[in-house]
Amino acid sequence: MPLWGTASGPPPPLAEGGGAEGSGGSSGAAAIRSLLPTRRRLRLDPPSKLYFPYEPGKQVRSAVRIKNVSKSHVAFKFQTTAPKSCFMRPPGGILAPGETIIATVFKFVEHPENNEKPLDQKCKVKFKIVSLKVKGPVEYVPELFDEQKDQVAVEQILRVIFLDAERPSAQLDRLKRQLAEAEAALEARKKPPEDTSPPIVGEGLVIDEWKERRERYLARQQVEEVDSV
Helix, strand or coil: CCCCECCCCCCCCCCCCCCCCCCCHHHHHHHHHHHCCCCCCEEEECCCEEEEEECCCCEEEEEEEEEECCCCEEEEEEEECCCCCEEEECCEEEECCCCEEEEEEEEECCCCCCCCCHHHCCCCCEEEEEEEEECCCCCCCCCHHHHCHHHCEEEEEEEEEEEECCCCCHHHHHHHHHHHHHHHHHHHHHCCCCCCCCCCCCCCCHHHHHHHHHHHHHHHHHHHHHHHC
């Protein structure tokens, strides 16, 4: 089993135990549970792979869209087998029901060994996304997953797939669109919130317009008085 890098201790097991010792209803129920599909809290796009442009000697980026498809707030966290050469932005967070975020994954690409062809290399690096149901919009801290280990679920293990950066493809185009969306969302979060308070009436606004109209009215009155004399 690969070693998953995490800042808060070892990760939960990759799968629930399928059976329990003993006989009767308990073992039968365990067997039935093992055959049932795991109910996902998150929907990922792409669902099982992370696509990276192959550029040896450079730090490249991938992206994955994460949506909370449950009816509760859900905390998620990335883990990887290569924490020294990869990092995620954000590395974790909390999503409200129906909320979506695009996470960016950064990876340094090593130069090939033994003159291997770039796209023939088998990348052993993997990423894992785990989730945890939380009560309400609490503040995200990685320690949440340590405090409730029994409730942590493995959402997906993502394989790394390299794409030829010089050859157009549907996966490469999709990746570029997702990265652009992620950058736009990051810039939007950096902007200060808009001021929705009503404007303050002062010089240069309503008062100036009122003064100008009154001056025109008084000027017309003076002209009318002169004409009447």
